[in-house]
Amino acid sequence: MSATAILTALLASALLSAAPLMLAAVGESIGEQSGVLNLGVEGTMAMSGFVAFWTALHSGNAPVALLAGAATGVAIGCGFGLLAAYVRANQVVLGLALTLGGTGASGFLFREAFGSDQPLLSNGPGRPLAGFGDWLPVVGPAVTDQRWFVYVAWALVVAVAVWFGRSRLALRIRAAGEAPRALDATGGDVAATRTAASALAGLLTGLAGASLVVVEVGFFSPGVTAGSGFLAIALAMIGGLAPGRVALLALAFGALAGLDGGLQVAGVDAPVELLRIIPYAGALLALLALGRGRRLPTALAQPYPAPEGR
Amino acid sequence: MVIEAGQREDAGSQSASRTGWAPAAGNRRAGAIVEALLTILVAAGIAGVVLLLTGHDPLAAFAELVQRTLLRSDGLEQTVVQACPILITAVAVHVAAEAGLWNIGIDGQVLAGAFAGAVTGPALGGFGIGGLALGAALAGVLAGGLWAAVPALMRSRYGLNEIVSTIMLNYVALSLTAWLVKGPFRDRSLVTPQTALIPRELRLPDLGPLDIHAGAVAALALVPLAGFVLHRTVSGFELRATGANPDAARRALVPVRRVWAGALIASGAIAALAGVNDVLATKGTFQAEWNPEYGLSAFVVVFLARRTLWGLLPASLFAGALAYGADVMPRAAGIAPAFFFLFEGLVLATLAIPALVGGRSFARLVSRLGTRR
Numbered sequence: 001m002s003a004t005a006i007l008t009a010l011l012a013s014a015l016l017s018a019a020p021l022m023l024a025a026v027g028e029s030i031g032e033q034s035g036v037l038n039l040g041v042e043g044t045m046a047m048s049g050f051v052a053f054w055t056a057l058h059s060g061n062a063p064v065a066l067l068a069g070a071a072t073g074v075a076i077g078c079g080f081g082l083l084a085a086y087v088r089a090n091q092v093v094l095g096l097a098l099t100l101g102g103t104g105a106s107g108f109l110f111r112e113a114f115g116s117d118q119p120l121l122s123n124g125p126g127r128p129l130a131g132f133g134d135w136l137p138v139v140g141p142a143v144t145d146q147r148w149f150v151y152v153a154w155a156l157v158v159a160v161a162v163w164f165g166r167s168r169l170a171l172r173i174r175a176a177g178e179a180p181r182a183l184d185a186t187g188g189d190v191a192a193t194r195t196a197a198s199a200l201a202g203l204l205t206g207l208a209g210a211s212l213v214v215v216e217v218g219f220f221s222p223g224v225t226a227g228s229g230f231l232a233i234a235l236a237m238i239g240g241l242a243p244g245r246v247a248l249l250a251l252a253f254g255a256l257a258g259l260d261g262g263l264q265v266a267g268v269d270a271p272v273e274l275l276r277i278i279p280y281a282g283a284l285l286a287l288l289a290l291g292r293g294r295r296l297p298t299a300l301a302q303p304y305p306a307p308e309g310r
Numbered sequence: 311m312v313i314e315a316g317q318r319e320d321a322g323s324q325s326a327s328r329t330g331w332a333p334a335a336g337n338r339r340a341g342a343i344v345e346a347l348l349t350i351l352v353a354a355g356i357a358g359v360v361l362l363l364t365g366h367d368p369l370a371a372f373a374e375l376v377q378r379t380l381l382r383s384d385g386l387e388q389t390v391v392q393a394c395p396i397l398i399t400a401v402a403v404h405v406a407a408e409a410g411l412w413n414i415g416i417d418g419q420v421l422a423g424a425f426a427g428a429v430t431g432p433a434l435g436g437f438g439i440g441g442l443a444l445g446a447a448l449a450g451v452l453a454g455g456l457w458a459a460v461p462a463l464m465r466s467r468y469g470l471n472e473i474v475s476t477i478m479l480n481y482v483a484l485s486l487t488a489w490l491v492k493g494p495f496r497d498r499s500l501v502t503p504q505t506a507l508i509p510r511e512l513r514l515p516d517l518g519p520l521d522i523h524a525g526a527v528a529a530l531a532l533v534p535l536a537g538f539v540l541h542r543t544v545s546g547f548e549l550r551a552t553g554a555n556p557d558a559a560r561r562a563l564v565p566v567r568r569v570w571a572g573a574l575i576a577s578g579a580i581a582a583l584a585g586v587n588d589v590l591a592t593k594g595t596f597q598a599e600w601n602p603e604y605g606l607s608a609f610v611v612v613f614l615a616r617r618t619l620w621g622l623l624p625a626s627l628f629a630g631a632l633a634y635g636a637d638v639m640p641r642a643a644g645i646a647p648a649f650f651f652l653f654e655g656l657v658l659a660t661l662a663i664p665a666l667v668g669g670r671s672f673a674r675l676v677s678r679l680g681t682r683r
Contacts, residue, residue, distance in 0.1 A: 039414075039473070043655070083659075083662070083663065087663055088663075088664060089659075089662040089663045089664070090662045090664065091662075092412060092473070093609070093613060093658060093661060093662035094659060094662040094663075096414070096606055096609055096658060097655045097656070097657075097658035097659035097661075097662055098655070098659070099606065099655070100606045100610075100651050100652075100654050100655030100658060101651070101652050101654075101655025101656055101658075101659060102655070103648070103651060104648045104649065104650070104651025104652030104653070104654070104655050105360070105648075105652045105655075106648075107646065107647075107648025107651065108360075108364075108645075108646050108648040108649040108651075108652055109364070110648075111646035111648065112364045112365075112646070222648055227480075227481045230474075230477045230478070230481070231478075233474060233477075234474045234477070234478055237471065237474055271489055271492075271493070273485045273486070273488045273489035273492065274485070274489050276481070276485040277481075277482050277485045277486055277489075280478045280479075280481040280482045280485075281478075281482050283474075283478050284460070284464075284475060284478050284479070284482075287464070287470055287474065287475060287478075288464065288468065288470070291470055291471075292468050292469070292470065
């Protein structure tokens with residue numbers, strides 16, 4: 001394989017791997033901005049990935065499958081928000097429970113539905129722009145030969161980032177995490193705002209899980225998320241919860257996470273195990289380099305109203 | 311990005327007393343046991359509905375589970391064996407939690423310990439079972455402590471949240487050990503990528519007629535040992551003071567940052583023993599990609615024990631029963647192992663809700679993530 005072909009394959013797989021990571025990391029950022037720390041991204045992604053897979057297999061329709069995964073994410077995000085905001089559950093514990101329960105439930109339901117079979121999705125979403133970029137070496141085909149959902153994911157992330165910078169609801173979400181008392185005093189509803197933010201985070205996380213399964217890998221297996229949910233949480237924190245910055249980080253880390261697949265496609269022989277370390281070790285280094293000056297919302301993971309005697 | 315353990319606050323127990331079944335002052339222990347049992351019942355109820363909806367008979371399934379894991383002597387022995395590493399990791403989580411830290415990096419620390427034990431063990435065959443076990447345990451403790459030293463330094467030096475760094479290191483550990491075992495440390499005489507086998511006669515022996523290995527004694531001994539260090543020594547007092555209220559501890563001249571680092575390193579060293587236990591007692595080797603994932607079970611155990619040290623014993627027996635259930639129930643009742651993760655997740659979710667279970671379990675663990683020092 002020529003050098004340009006290898007580079008093209010690497011860039012293409014980077015852009016593909018970045019899509020779910022981006023969605024989950026931006027979703028987590030919005031949830032955390034409202035004061036809800038959800039450590040269960042991995043569980044939500046697994047659950048919505050399974051639902052999307054099941055739907056895709058039975059309907060043969062990728063958009064329907066992605067929507068089903070997103071709906072699963074909304075339901076889980078809503079439940080998490082309600083328990084965190086109204087029932088004042090401990091968010092760290094609840095998040096770990098969601099990780100355990102979500103991966104467990106998806107694995108259990110997968111075995112219930114398919115036994116020991118490992119069905120594959122025949123063909124993923126189409127590539128509407130394929131061939132358009134061939135005039136530009138490397139970057140051209142890598143960008144235009146993507147499945148359509150990749151473009152949808154980028155558009156969605158850009159839209160959310162822009163919206164988050166200039167809407168009233170976004171301001172309320174930030175207030176719920178930064179100064180819930182002030183939001184309360186000005187007539188805002190802290191618990192409802194947090195639940196809404198958590199549901200929106202769930203939508204993006206659900207889409208992340210669904211696209212990971214339906215668009216990126218094309219099959220479901222227990223443990224298919226393989227830590228990308230936790231990586232998304234790390235990226236949200238490294239990026240200081242700013243959606244735009246987090247999305248750019250996700251693009252960079254998508255490239256790192258896509259290295260093992262990309263090099264395989266390109267036919268380069270490198271130890272997969274060492275390649276798999278790179279995104280996580282990279283996240284640690286990025287945390288050291290960029291995370292030190294970042295501050296998190298004052299009321300992150302704190303119930304509101306604060307317990308008496310505080 | 312600093313997590314501060316929050317101040318002691320009693321809001322949780324207040325809300326619990328409002329719900330009517332908070333333990334009375336003189337009756338805490340009985341209350342805690344009732345609460346833990348009710349938590350399991352609630353989770354079992356939800357899990358039962360899942361079983362019902364997927365066409366299983368939940369009552370028969372749970373009866374089968376109890377029968378196979380607790381009521382038959384061979385089942386009970388296996389439950390105890392499975393509970394050993396979980397108990398060890400739960401002690402590790404408990405120690406970190408007493409300092410106000412979330413050690414979610416248990417899985418990586420277990421792998422570090424198991425790998426170190428599996429590499430040093432076969433080389434120590436000349437020293438007999440005792441020497442081998444001691445040497446492997448020492449190597450494991452060093453490896454686990456070093457592995458935990460990374461997030462510990464990030465926390466104490468740079469004020470970086472240990473939650474994210476410990477989780478990231480789990481994935482680093484999994485791939486790194488897999489690479490080491492497939493490459494430099496592989497025993498080429500064996501078909502699958504794994505380290506040299508420790509011969510059966512040099513693994514931990516069974517306890518008399520029981521089908522339970524001697525690692526169980528070590529695991530049990532950890533509980534009073536941790537209790538002694540936490541409650542009868544100065545460092546233990548400083549650790550608990552830091553966890554209860556870091557600001558107050560700092561004013562009392564406790565070196566809070568050093569205590570955090572020390573607690574996380576100690577927690578990692580203890581967790582590593584679970585990996586050493588598995589290598590020396592049950593597996594005899596380290597296989598590439600092996601990952602027992604005790605970490606989240608350890609959290610279930612710690613919160614089910616209501617953050618008490620002695621409560622870890624019955625709670626880890628419960629987790630051990632589920633772990634053994636995941637082994638036998640697929641064949642016995644056609645229920646996939648993943649179901650037991652779901653069950654544990656439901657138990658943990660129930661434990662997260664202070665209105666259901668008194669506030670004691672995390673009255674001191676409501677972390678303040680936002681404020682930066």
